[in-house]
Amino acid sequence: KLTPNDPGAILSGAVVFKNSDESLTDGLDIEVKSRWDLSAGNGKLTTGFTWTRLLTQRIITSTGTVHDYAGTHGDCNISNCMGSPKDRFSMALTWDMGQWRLGANLNYRGSISNKLEQSDTECAQTLANGMDFPSGCKVDSFTTVDLSGAYKFGKNTELSGSIANVFNTAPPSDFLTYGAIGYNPLDYSGALGRYFRINLRHQF
Numbered sequence: 001k002l003t004p005n006d007p008g009a010i011l012s013g014a015v016v017f018k019n020s021d022e023s024l025t026d027g028l029d030i031e032v033k034s035r036w037d038l039s040a041g042n043g044k045l046t047t048g049f050t051w052t053r054l055l056t057q058r059i060i061t062s063t064g065t066v067h068d069y070a071g072t073h074g075d076c077n078i079s080n081c082m083g084s085p086k087d088r089f090s091m092a093l094t095w096d097m098g099q100w101r102l103g104a105n106l107n108y109r110g111s112i113s114n115k116l117e118q119s120d121t122e123c124a125q126t127l128a129n130g131m132d133f134p135s136g137c138k139v140d141s142f143t144t145v146d147l148s149g150a151y152k153f154g155k156n157t158e159l160s161g162s163i164a165n166v167f168n169t170a171p172p173s174d175f176l177t178y179g180a181i182g183y184n185p186l187d188y189s190g191a192l193g194r195y196f197r198i199n200l201r202h203q204f
Contacts, residue, residue: 022060028053043097051089068118073139073176075116081177082185083139085110099152101160104145109186111141114176124176133173140172142187161198168194 030051037044057069057078069075074084087110094103114124114137123137134140145167150160171187183191 020062024056024058024060025054027055038097041097043095043100046092046094046096048092049089050091052087054084054086057084070118072113072115072117072120073124074112076178080185083112083174085112085141085186101150103148105148107144107146107189109142109184112139113137114139114174133175139174139184142169142171142184142190144169144189156203158201159199160201161196163194163196165189165192165194 028051030049030053032049033047035044035046054070057074059067059069059075059078061067067075069078069084071086072084073079073081078084087108089108091106092103093105094101114132114134115122116124123132125133127133144165146162146164147166148160148162150158152158169190170193171183171190173182174184174187175182177184181191
């Protein structure tokens with residue numbers, strides 16, 4: 001809507017951009033894969049290992065303040081309240097022989113300090129009696145094992161199945177996440193529990 005004193009549409013504007021915070025993240029990503037042909041017609045074995053080691057996760061503000069988050073629950077603006085575990089790794093083993101394929105996977109998330117950053121002297125959460133929560137102000141590590149198998153009927157049909165979280169491992173308590181759902185989103189498979197899946201695939 002125009003008015004008599006309206007100067008008209010804005011044709012241009014001047015904006016000055018200024019660098020704010022500085023971020024630094026470094027670490028190691030290691031991936032190893034191997035494959036062996038087993039003797040005497042015993043098939044093939046494939047192994048894999050992936051490891052991520054977080055060495056530094058740092059924010060330096062424009063005023064020079066340094067915040068280090070590696071190994072802590074971290075700033076929710078950075079980690080979406082999932083924390084910054086220093087170690088995460090997975091191992092996979094697959095055996096193929098003829099029409100059979102069997103596999104196993106192990107997944108590990110390292111423990112994290114339940115503090116918002118490394119320099120904090122107090123736990124991010126406490127119980128009503130003032131004790132740190134969880135005990136020791138640490139969200140425990142979490143490990144799951146998955147199994148899978150498949151059998152081929154000829155060239156075009158395959159029956160497969162899997163069991164996720166074989167040991168029905170429950171996730172450690174962690175209420176410092178979005179929605180305070182009681183567990184870390186990284187540990188979703190633990191919250192879901194053991195579950196089975198069966199698939200039948202046929203190519204026409």
